Amino acid sequence: MIDLHCHILPGLDDGAQSLDEAVEMARIAEKDGIEKIVATPHLFRNNYVHEDLSIIEEKRKELNKTLKVNNIRVEILNGAEVHISHNLIDEIRKNRDYIVLNKGAYMFVEFPSEHVFSGVQKLFFELMREDIIPIIAHPERNSVFVRHPSLLYELVQMGATVQTNRGSFLGIYGKKTEEAVLHFLELNLIHFIASDGHNTRSLVPRISEAVIRVEAEVGAERARALVMDNPKAVLEDRELPFFTEAVNPDEKKKKLSLKIPFLK
Ligand SMILES: [Fe+2]
Structure with missing residues (x-):
């Protein structure tokens, strides 16, 4: 399996806090059957602003080297979880390779948990003009998407894709989030499941339990496609x-x- 969303690089955000913890996270992922992890540190969110984004590449190389030495067969790839910000298009033009996933066209877009600002459609158009394919990160944890799945539908119709969290299927963020993620699944609004792993205790980098849950809902072939x-x-x-x-x-x-008729 491939884990597209994981805060495994140490010391960059609220994910792994040390190289040791990052190595332990990779060990957990390997045991779960994950072969590749895209490292997705938070970017442009509150205090997660880095002067020079090349630090991401340095940390990634260091971790890959350490995993090899420790005989852990997991490869760490480039990525980021990009918080919506005013100068996002400028940032993409300046730092594209650090912002997109594995230097391709896909890019994670993160919204604050209580808002989706008006004009999001315009921003998505602008992103697509930059040859970016947005991946909306865990919309089941955003109260606006939960209340208005039609907004998520609209963005997907425009060409956006959707990633949901392993933990949402397991109920770790609460019943409402679990119901929302199952509803999105039923509406074919999910294209990826990832761990959104942050540590070795609660938000662990595993996906397989969620896959079993999804298999029960939509069958093995579709569950496999998502991971x-x-x-x-x-x-x-x-x-x-x-x-x-x-x-x-x-x-x-x-x-x-x-x-x-009584539902009217
Ligand atoms: Fe995340």
């Missing part, structure tokens, strides 16, 4: 092989209310 085929396409910078047409949540509600 293997689609992430592989991201790393190889090509179109996603599994992009099932999304269901419009409003249309679905309409159909349901025709069948069950």
